[in-house]
Amino acid sequence: MSGGTRLENANPLIFQRSGERLLTATDEDEDVADPIDDREIFDILSKSINDPEHPLSLEELNVVEQMRVNVNDRESMVSVEFTPTIPHCSMATLIGLSIKVKLLRSLPDRFKVSLVSSQTHLINKQLADKERVAAALENSQLLEVVNQCLSTRTM
């Protein structure tokens, strides 16, 4: 982030982070199968994607919320609804693309992902289009920015 440039939204609202998921006895039990659930997907999204403008996670910016992540393990469906930090944020497409890529990399093949932005219809159409997502990732500059969002924070 360049020192002199102005940010589109310099002082966003910060939301509280939920704590680490608590380990239960069944988590350690070899014989019990744990289905993939809302919280697991939410953890994947919220902890490891950074907003391109801020060193903050999507959870802290309230871009994703656990209640708006729905997972059905048996039918292999995941649906995620996200809210960009400010209306018509120019970064919304990028955030959406990052979420999509993160899910593609972290979920087993069998899952079908549907990603919805609560604000603009246009983004939804772009993200639902497999060809367009694939084409976007061919663009090495775009891939670079997406990868930066997905890099774990370096201190």
Place this chain on the structure above:
Amino acid sequence: MAADNSVLLGLVEEFVSGQVDSKAAETSTGVKNGQFTILQLVEALGVSLSSSQPQTRGRGVQLLSQVLQECYSSLSEREVEVLLAFYENRLKDHYVIIPHVLQGLKALTKCSVLPPGSAVSVLKSIFQDIHVQSLMLAERSCVYNILISLMESKEEELKGLGADFIFGFVQSVDGERDPRNLLLAFQVARNIIQRGYDLGKFVEELFEVMSCYFPIDFSPPPSDPRGITQEELVLSLRAVLTGTSQFAEFLLPLIIEKLDSDIQSAKVDSLQTLAACGLTYSHKELAEFLPGLWSSIRREVSQTASERVESAGLSALSALVSCLSRSVLNSDSEDVLQVFLSLVLKDCQHHLCEPDLKLVWPSAKLLQAAAGASYRASLIVSAAIIPALLEQYNNRTQCAHRRTLLEVLQGFVQPTALSRPADGEDSVLVAFQQSLCGVVFSALTESSAGLQVTATRVLSALGQQPGLMAQTDVEKAVDHLSRLILEEDDPKLSSAVVECSGSLAHLHPKAFISRLIPRLKEEILSGQSDAAVRQRCVTALASVSSLPSVVQESAPVLLQVLASAHTGSCGFSVEEVAAVCISLQKIAEHARDSEEIGRFFHDIIIPHLLGLCLQAALQTRDAGHSSPLTDKAVLSAVVPVMSTACAALRSESASRMAAQAVSLFLDGDVSFLPENAFPSKIQLLQSQAESGGLSQLVCLLMACVCSLPRSVEIPEIDRLLLQLEDLSCTCTHLFSFTSAAKCFAGLVNKRPAGEALDAVLERVMKRISVELENTSSAQRTQAFTLLLWLFALLSDPALGSQAADGFGVLMSDCLDVLNRGCHADVRIMYRQRFFAENSTKLVQGFNSAEQEKKSCYLKALSHIVSNLPRQVQLTELPALLPLLLEALSCADQAVQLSTLSCLQPVLLEPPEALRNQLEALFSRLLALTTSPAMKVRIASLQCVHALSRLPEHTVLPFRARVLKALAVPLDDKKRLVRKEAVAARAEWFLLGSPGGR
């Protein structure tokens, strides 16, 4: 003499015309031995030095210079003068000669007998006749070295040169590029600045020639033999730039400019340089640039994603403020500190009123850094901020807002080393004492656990500072804390409460004795509360007991709990009783610092504990009534209580303890136990006591005697050892014989080496080799002998695996007996030695073993390797790698797991040897990611994750394969495995991809 002369002439001839380089060394040895003098050498060189061929002249000067480098210390002042005049003159000579001339000058300037005036003339001729930057690397380095030596020996003369010297230096350095020479040049510049040379009108020139390297960006070549680091260069340049306030007007604008850079290291360097300026500058230099510096710092801290930039920015701000705080106030000028802080406050304060926006934290940190810089600054900042924060707190109603505000407040409450009030000054918070306490107490009654946790932290911070809590406030705080202990079950909150109680109890013991302990005691012993509440009470009791006066109240309560557990009146479970013992152990740890606590344990607690355990054991034997105190888990928890307390005993009470314990166990002497209601002749060390009832009490003997200092004489040790040996070999109760063996080992370990010890060991070895009862009886001291039969066992199919585990026992620190805390004699590096002595045998054994027995060897090996210190692991790894890889494909899951756990840390900084084995490593690791055991899957995924950090070119070929293989565990049935798979796969996706790593 004549013969010497001809020898010398011969040497010179061979060197100059014969081009035999080794003759120089022979000549200098001759000069050093006194065989020839320098004068003779010069005479012998006469022809070559005046030759018309530059090459011949060069050769002649080279010989002279090389000899001088060896013998400069033996020269007389007169000789030096003549030689210097010669060399100065040669500087004007042909360019091929110059390198040798400079070498000679470098040697001469190291002389201690430089004639007066010579330094000036040498420098003048160098600056006049030579253009330094057109010389080669080594010659430039010579020039810098000449400067450094002259600055050491002839400081006065050089200062007399005035600005000419500075100018000459600036000219010769201008354009230097080699890092080695730069380090020298920086050193010269630092000397100029720190030793008070007059910079004259060349301040700006000197600054320019140095600052063009700022900020330094240097990455050493991969196989750098010189080992110059970026860090070294940065620090030496920083010392130059910040060394004098004369540079301020140039440096500060430069810093402001570089802070705009996109490169993070440049930002950090600029901020750190600014912080260093704060130490040397005064407010006069800073004044003009303060607004610019402040806005840059503020921007960096509030926008950055990096903690390094943030902390560098905060320390720069703090350095500026503390520099301004040092300024002396004039009656006519305004207070610069006040002016600057009001600027900071103006920019930051309003953000504190928006506790849910992002900038609240950067602003709070900036203000805290400013306040922490000096006492005066903290007065000014607190006066403005604290009332505002308190008001905000009272106006807000949401818990999350209040929590943020309180967390911000906490940063202001805790003084730093710099802002701590001096003697006679009041804490800056005195004026707000009442309202601060009010806010904290109200926060403690809120329903949000997070808010309460923060409140307890603020409370501890307040309690640490004198004068901030009145007696009534302390009492109120203690009441709040006891209520929280009894009522709140959030784990984070209760640990925060316990921690807060611990820190307050250290300062205000009376309030805790009179209010908290009685209340908790009543609750624990009432028999009505549930286990979780009792557990919290017990933990809290342990944490408040750091002072003798508190211990005397709290430890008896815990004893009472044990007693009532024994009688069964309150229905304590075994786990609870064990937890009580752990708390007692925590208290016992304070005995190390306070003799009074140690004595209390010796006089009261230990006899009571022994008595209780003995009673319980006797009752169980006679009446069949089983008390929790006979349970193995409880006894194992009692052991550390006693051993911790005994380890801290001073000599006299320690010997008394030893005597009492031994007479109790050997002779059944119960006189020192309380409530003397025991049968007179009890036999504690007899293995006949079936079901282990009495015999397992031997662990208490171990606790008492094995942890005493080595100097303490154990009475009747031979009889004791004999009995222990019997017990450990004949008793059939696992816990009893293991304890007896451990006790035996602990005692043997403390005996001085000598015949007595040898005899005991020999006897035991004989017996063990007959009985092979258990492996832990022979611990460290016997390691080597034990090994022989352990080796014999490895090829025995039935016992092989158990023997391999024995290696694990040998290598790890035993918690009960043989560790430093118990004064055991642990020889340094015994793990390394053990490894060195045995690994080769293991490898040999492995190679010669049959297929099905190989796993035992692998298991033993992985036990040994995983207990080795990391340094040793790294050096030994290349030799062991093939075996470890073999171990990965071994079917035994325990072997896989222990190998993976020892590989994983190594993979973070992989040694060279690993590079050649990557193929084998990957195929084995990836296969293990689908292992049936969850722990193996997790560990192998962690290893795969670690491998992604290897240099890109080495692992990139595996990327596609790894990504494909990792798709499988993404759908693992266990969530913990999926989590590792997701993390590992994400890193592997980033590898080699643009914007990734």
